[in-house]
Amino acid sequence: MAPKRPFGAGAYPKAVDTPAPQSPDPASLYAALDLGTNSCRMLIAQPKGSQFHVVDSFSKSVQLGQGLESTGKLSRASMSRTIAAMRICKQKLERHKVTNMRLVATEACRRARNGANFVAQVRRETGLNLEIIKPEEEARLAVISCSPLVSTKTEQLLVVDIGGGSTELVWIDISHVPARERPRAIMRLHAGFTADPGPFAAAKVVDWISVPLGVATLRDQFADVEDDAARFALMSWFFEENLANFSPYSSEQARENFQIIGTSGTVTTVAASHLGLKRYDRTKVDGLRMTTDQIDTVIRNYLTLGPLGRRSDPRIGRDRQALIMSGAAILQALMRLWPTDRLSVADRGLREGLLYAQMSADGVLEDAPY
Secondary structure, eight states: OOOOOOTTTTOOOOOOOOOOOOOOOGGGOEEEEEEOSSEEEEEEEEEETTEEEEEEEEEEEOOTTTTHHHHSSOOHHHHHHHHHHHHHHHHHHHHTTOOEEEEEEOHHHHHOTTHHHHHHHHHHHHOOOOEEOOHHHHHHHHHHHTGGGOOTTOSEEEEEEEOSSOEEEEEEEOTTSOGGGHHHHHHGGGGOTTOOOTTSOOOEEEEEEEESOOHHHHHHHTTTOOOHHHHHHHHHHHHHHTTTTSGGGGOOOOSTTEEEEEESHHHHHHHHHHHTOSSOOHHHHTTOEEOHHHHHHHHHHHHHHHHHHHHTOTTTOTTTTTTHHHHHHHHHHHHHHSOOSOEEEESOOHHHHHHHHHHHHHTOSSSOOO
């Protein structure tokens, strides 16, 4: 006798409605766009606790400053490339219905004789309102973006942002701030380097400088030097000469309780090379600590590879290979002046600083008396 067929066997299963993932409330979203000498980058994020969650992003090499060193103007080709990238950013902002945003331009637009005209052209053709910020604000935004990486053991802090057209250095004394409060003291600088910190212990900005030499502008200064090693040495010493007006320049700094935080494509590329990554992994790079000796080893390997070897090295990448040695020359100059056992690598920068500053001003970050 055949077994009795179970009730309901062979019936079609009932459809189960899987709820669609909820889109974030547009009112809670913030955007930050950084238009630099080389790249156009944007983040769209939502506050989450004392940090933020990235909802969307964009990054494109536009080489806005190409030819700026020789002509003093932004070229038609570079402006056209940049506006094409800005249109994509506009689409993303509209798709997410973002209303809280800051869109800033830095050194290339500051230096170019037609920088203001270009900003007006961006507004006409894309509807986006770019703002050319001053070097001090650029330095300050880079500093606060790195605040989560500040060690509670640090007393003297140097934050370095190696850009395409300029390099910002900020030296901060946090020796009088209670150890657990030091990262927060750095974040409170979003209100200004000399702003009143209220009832909180203050981080003291000893000095800051914006050197009008970045990876692109420094490279262009020595483009006529054919020998690879000679060009590198000249770039490194030339950059150091431009630090003479930075007050800590002549001060010897003990390695103990001293931390450098480096934020730039140069620093993250050097870190990726040190780790031997075949594919870039932000989770392994951001926050990594390197010593002066480890950095020197990577730079020596770059020189050994030569231009052709660097071009084919996947850890450097096609967009970075033409600029890595000028960036490495800047980094080597800093390591020569201030040797350290703790250079913290920051895969973050101006965009993150813009987001933190906006969210802090609106009071939407938790557990953060900023």
